[in-house]
Amino acid sequence: MREWAVQETQTASQSFSLPTNQGIVTLQFSAALSLVTKPVCSMKSLLKPSLNWLLVFVPVAVFLDFGGPGKETWTFIAACIAVIPLAGWMGKATEHLAERTSEGVGGLLNATFGNAAELIIAFMAMRRGLDDIVKASLTGSIIGNILLVLGASLLAGGLKHKEQRFNAIGARTQSTLLMLAAIALIAPAAFHHSTGPSATRSETALSLDISIILLVTYALGLWFSLKTHKHYFAAHGHSIDENEGVQRDHGIRDVWPLPVSFIVLLAATGLVAWISEILVGSVETAAHSLGMSHVFVGVIVVAIIGNAAEHSTAIMMALKNRMDLSLGIAIGSSIQVALFVAPVLVLTSHFFAAEPMDLVFTLPEVIAVALAVGITSQIAGDGKSNWLEGILLLAVYAILAVIFYFMPESAASVGSH
Numbered sequence: 001m002r003e004w005a006v007q008e009t010q011t012a013s014q015s016f017s018l019p020t021n022q023g024i025v026t027l028q029f030s031a032a033l034s035l036v037t038k039p040v041c042s043m044k045s046l047l048k049p050s051l052n053w054l055l056v057f058v059p060v061a062v063f064l065d066f067g068g069p070g071k072e073t074w075t076f077i078a079a080c081i082a083v084i085p086l087a088g089w090m091g092k093a094t095e096h097l098a099e100r101t102s103e104g105v106g107g108l109l110n111a112t113f114g115n116a117a118e119l120i121i122a123f124m125a126m127r128r129g130l131d132d133i134v135k136a137s138l139t140g141s142i143i144g145n146i147l148l149v150l151g152a153s154l155l156a157g158g159l160k161h162k163e164q165r166f167n168a169i170g171a172r173t174q175s176t177l178l179m180l181a182a183i184a185l186i187a188p189a190a191f192h193h194s195t196g197p198s199a200t201r202s203e204t205a206l207s208l209d210i211s212i213i214l215l216v217t218y219a220l221g222l223w224f225s226l227k228t229h230k231h232y233f234a235a236h237g238h239s240i241d242e243n244e245g246v247q248r249d250h251g252i253r254d255v256w257p258l259p260v261s262f263i264v265l266l267a268a269t270g271l272v273a274w275i276s277e278i279l280v281g282s283v284e285t286a287a288h289s290l291g292m293s294h295v296f297v298g299v300i301v302v303a304i305i306g307n308a309a310e311h312s313t314a315i316m317m318a319l320k321n322r323m324d325l326s327l328g329i330a331i332g333s334s335i336q337v338a339l340f341v342a343p344v345l346v347l348t349s350h351f352f353a354a355e356p357m358d359l360v361f362t363l364p365e366v367i368a369v370a371l372a373v374g375i376t377s378q379i380a381g382d383g384k385s386n387w388l389e390g391i392l393l394l395a396v397y398a399i400l401a402v403i404f405y406f407m408p409e410s411a412a413s414v415g416s417h
Contacts, residue, residue, distance in 0.1 A: 051312075057082040058271060065278045076286030079279035080305045086272045087117040087305075091313065093265035096256040115141070115333060116269060119341050121276040121302055126345055126353050128280060134345065134357065136298025139365040141337045142181065143372040143400060144303045149314050150330035150376065151393030157318030157326065158387025166323035168383030170225075170232040174331045175377040177221055181338030182373045184214055188359040189366045207358035208350070211343035218339035295362070296404045323385060331376065364407060368400050 061078035064071045118141055122134045157164050188207060191199070225232070256264070279302075287297045304311070317326040342359065349357035361369075375396055379389045 051085045051088045054081055054085040058086070058275065061275055061278050065281070072282040072285035073289045075278060076282040079275050079282065080301065082275045083117060083121070083272060083279065083305050086268050086275065088312070089264060089268040090116055090272065093256075093261050093268060096261045097258070097265070099255045100258055100261065115336050115341050117272050117276075117305075118303070118337070119344070120269070120273050121279065121305075122341065122345055123348065123352075124273070124276045124280040125283075126349055126357055129354055130280065130283070130294070131357050132294050133280075133283065133298040133302065135361050135365065136295045137302040138337055138342050138345075139185075139361060139369060140299035140303025141341075142334045143299070143368050143397065145330050145334040145337070146178070146376040147372050147393045147397035147400070148304070149311050149333070150327065151390045151397060152311070153314045153318035153323075153326045153330060153390065154379075154385045154393065155387050155390030156315050157321065157323060158385060158390055160319055161321055162386070164318070164321060164323045164385045166327055166383055166385070167232060168381065170324065171327055171331070171380040171383065172377075173225075173232060174327070174335060175373075175380050177217075177335045177339065178331065178373045178376065180214075180217065181335065182370050184210055184338065184342075184359065185361050185366050185369050189361055189363065192360045193363075203358050203360055204356050207346050207360070208356075210359055211346040214339045214343045215347075218335075218343075221335070221339070292405070293407060293409050295365075295407060295409075296401075299365070299368075299404045300401050327380060331380065364403065368404075371396065371400075 057078045061075060061082045064075040064078055067075075118137065122137050125131075125133045125137070154164075188203065188210065191206060192203060195202070283297060283302075284294070287294060292301070314326045314329040317323075317329065346357050346359060349355075375393065379385070379393065
């Protein structure tokens with residue numbers, strides 16, 4: 001009897017016998033089966049739905065941008081879609097960088113690059129003098145993260161886990177910082193409506209001073225959360241799934257080398273800057289064509305696009321029962337926008353924009369932020385969450401979105417000059 005045995009793998013082998021003139025031939029199929037299934041698995045992974053499929057819209061947006069006038073609406077739509085996977089790659093590179101560094105440096109990286117896509121879009125709009133869209137996108141990012149993202153996270157996690165718990169002290173600390181963000185928007189608007197148009201020059205100086213205060217507070221908040229009181233915000237490497245009773249490791253298994261992470265981050269940032277320039281260049285014509293006001297585009301569309309990576313990450317962490325991290329992403333991102341992104345835009349506008357940008361937001365924007373901060377503080381204060389709380393946050397976001405959609409341009413520009 002002649003036997004061919006291929007023992008390339010350690011998987012269980014399957015065999016059968018064939019009668020021949022020289023005896024019985026036994027074929028071992030473990031290796032053959034492995035060789036057949038590996039390409040099939042690889043093909044399945046390629047066919048699995050992924051945000052990377054949307055990368056095809058990057059060259060589409062560039063092609064439409066060079067196609068001449070008349071294609072602004074399609075250019076705007078393609079650019080919006082193209083930013084989503086690029087923002088995802090920026091988030092992925094930042095996550096791998098954080099795994100390679102210390103906890104403090106990792107937190108700083110996430111704070112710096114977490115809203116990089118939105119900062120780039122807002123900077124490009126600011127250079128073109130579209131301050132109303134810039135302010136609307138800042139408002140939209142703040143309310144979008146604490147209403148839409150947090151609401152979707154609480155809903156998704158609550159449907160899988162009956163009740164989820166998180167660090168109430170850390171959540172209340174973040175809610176207090178959010179309250180500071182609301183005050184920073186309410187105070188300049190109140191000053192504007194109290195003094196009238198004659199105080200335009202004072203509003204510019206006032207916004208600059210408030211921006212410096214916010215940046216200092218943001219830096220001290222980072223020191224508090226990453227150094228002196230980091231136990232309030234400690235992230236766990238694993239969690240217990242209450243439904244299955246299984247302990248799971250949530251760390252990255254294959255961490256990229258530092259050069260790869262930096263190259264991916266720089267390449268994604270450069271592409272986001274390019275696509276953002278295209279997006280901003282077509283937004284006015286596209287908004288008019290689609291029947292949307294500038295404030296709706298900024299509050300809803302640009303804000304969702306700029307924070308696409310954080311949206312998916314927060315929801316996935318909630319599904320894994322890691323609510324501390326999910327809340328940290330959603331609420332922390334709003335804090336970053338209010339205490340870091342907005343002040344940075346005000347400061348850079350003095351050097352790169354035709355006119356300095358101020359922090360005087362419209363009355364509807366201020367009310368929206370105040371309401372969002374208020375209900376989020378109520379929900380995040382007890383250290384427990386469920387799916388109904390997610391529904392409540394999403395309902396508030398839907399109401400505000402409807403209001404901004406029907407709001408006329410005149411009402412949306414009350415606070416601008």
